[in-house]
Amino acid sequence: MSKTTIVLTKMSDLKTLLLEERAVLIHNDGERLLELVSEKEALMLELASFDENEINIDELVEAAKEIKELQETNIMLTEQSLSFTEQLISNIQKNVTKKNTYSKKGTFEKSGQTAFLDQSL
Numbered sequence: 001m002s003k004t005t006i007v008l009t010k011m012s013d014l015k016t017l018l019l020e021e022r023a024v025l026i027h028n029d030g031e032r033l034l035e036l037v038s039e040k041e042a043l044m045l046e047l048a049s050f051d052e053n054e055i056n057i058d059e060l061v062e063a064a065k066e067i068k069e070l071q072e073t074n075i076m077l078t079e080q081s082l083s084f085t086e087q088l089i090s091n092i093q094k095n096v097t098k099k100n101t102y103s104k105k106g107t108f109e110k111s112g113q114t115a116f117l118d119q120s121l
Contacts, residue, residue, distance in 0.1 A: 004055040007047065011063040014043050018070035025077040 021036045 002055075003050060004059050007050055007055050007060060008063060010043060010047055011060065011067060014040065014047070014067055015063070015070060017043065018067065018074060021074050022070065022077065025074060025081065028081070 017036055017040050021033065021040070024032045024036060
């Protein structure tokens with residue numbers, strides 16, 4: 001088996017990982033995402049170990065384009081998730097600082113206590 005064929009096989013494996021990563025990002029499975037990142041890192045190290053003088057780069061162009069597109073999609077999904085999380089945290093922080101709550105009499109009033117997670121009755 002030629003080194004170019006070996007690299008193409010590894011690139012195909014990388015595309016498979018990127019497709020799975022996209023599904024994991026969509027379904028917000030953080031544990032599996034960490035596993036996939038480790039697998040991708042190991043695969044990238046293997047790919048980096050090949051000498052470009054020993055492989056036919058022209059045969060890799062199409063696979064490289066597909067990998068780039070998949071990676072860009074995954075980056076966009078990651079940024080979108082991060083943006084959503086930051087917005088959610090910001091909204092929670094705004095609500096916590098308002099300190100609005102119900103009094104023991106049942107009326108709505110401002111208090112000095114944080115109302116976000118008040119477990120008292």
